[in-house]
Amino acid sequence: MSLPPHELDRLRRSVTGRTHAALVADPELTDDERRDLDILVARRVAGEPLQYLEGFVDFGPLTLKIDRRALIPRPETERVWEEAVVSLRRAGPGTVIVDLGTGSGCLALALKHAFPEARVIGVDISAAALSLARENAVLTGLDVEWIEGDLFGALPSDLEGRIDLIVSNPPYVAAGDELPAEVVDHEPSVALFAGPVGTELLARIAEEGYWWVGVGGWVICEIGDGQAEAAEAMFGGFDREVRKDLAGRDRILVARKGASCCV
Ligand SMILES: C[S@@+](CC[C@H](N)C(=O)[O-])C[C@H]1O[C@@H](n2cnc3c(N)ncnc32)[C@H](O)[C@@H]1O
Known part of the structure; x- marks a missing residue:
């Protein structure tokens, strides 16, 4: 062939x-x-993904290293970055941005690039993914804090109620759902599968995230195709809207606490 x-x-x-x-x-x-x-x-x-063979991938304004330690950043996730930049608009030294499930560090690093004064934290449960994120921080010269742990459990407690922006591309595939062999045989399963339903991590981000963001704070997440209705219901405490990816599918949940998200 x-x-x-x-x-x-x-x-x-x-x-x-x-x-x-x-x-x-x-x-x-x-x-x-x-x-x-x-x-x-x-x-x-x-069957190995082209990006793992090349070893590099473009994401927003950055070129990042990529290998089997982390998911290959996708164009849908660049849409999450774009929505986050447009939503937050500006950031100073007191601004706190958190990327939950940072993988290669793509969202955290691209947000630090857009908002150099902000404090940006990337969290991941995978030590291997975080080692790649750290290498990407060195490669790009961007200063992000990396924390290994389980979603909000990894964060310093003094940030509760003080985060300005949470972004996440969490695992959102249901266990047992079929994926192309190129994906499932090569990309880390912890980056893909969420649990029996697929929305398990998104539900935790909606529930716990409400307490971690400040009033006027944003939560912007990538969601799976067909998860828009469930996502809007989970984020019922927020003003929220589901926006489309480049293919016109409902893939980005934009939520804001105590203020309008749709200006
Ligand atoms: C879909 S990947 C996204 C990676 C990267 N943000 C991107 O968009 O390319 C999800 C990431 O979440 C991490 N993850 C899975 N469960 C987690 C948990 N409970 N807490 C923190 N990170 C988790 C995985 O290791 C993986 O890096």
């Missing part, structure tokens, strides 16, 4: 470090590059 030309082109760029234009002008590879390319092509044909 051969790869689609655009995937082969990306892997060629990855092994040579050259641009597409440079490879068109001079397509010759060295023996070492050809050997490395053959290895990556074989792995890709066997």
Whole structure:
């Protein structure tokens, strides 16, 4: 089986470090590059995600390292970042932003990039994911606090009622739901599966998050296709709205405590 030309082109760029234009002008590879390319092509044909083979992924304004320690950041999650930036608008040294289930650190780091003065905290239950997030902080030169633990249980208690923005792309697949082999065989299952229903973590974020954000604070979460109604019900204590991803699906829950979220 051969790869689609655009995937082969990306892997060629990855092994040579050259641009597409440079490879068109001079397509010759060295023996070492050809050997490395053959290895990556074989792995890709066997089903490994392209981004893990390339080792890097673009997310909003950043280019981040990515490997099997964390979920590959998706375009839907860039929409969460965009909604968060537009909602919060501005942040000073007293602003607190928390990313629950930070994975590669993509949301936390892109928010620190947008709001350099804010205190940004990334939480994850996976030590492996956090080790990658730390490497991405070094790579991007962005200063985020990383905490290993279970959602709000990881946070310092003095932040209760003081958080300005919580973002999360929690696991939201129901145990037993079918996923493509490329996803389920390679990405961490702790990043994908939430429990028997799929909305278990979202429900905890809605319930506990209400007490952790301040009045006027935001909670912005990615949700699964078909979870909009359940998500709106869970966030009943907030002013809230479900917004669409680039494909027009209801995938982003925007909620605000004690103030309108829909300005
Ligand atoms: C869907 S991934 C999202 C990763 C990253 N934010 C992104 O959008 O690419 C969910 C993340 O939540 C983490 N996670 C799962 N259960 C958790 C829990 N109870 N507390 C904290 N993090 C958790 C997983 O390790 C994983 O990194």
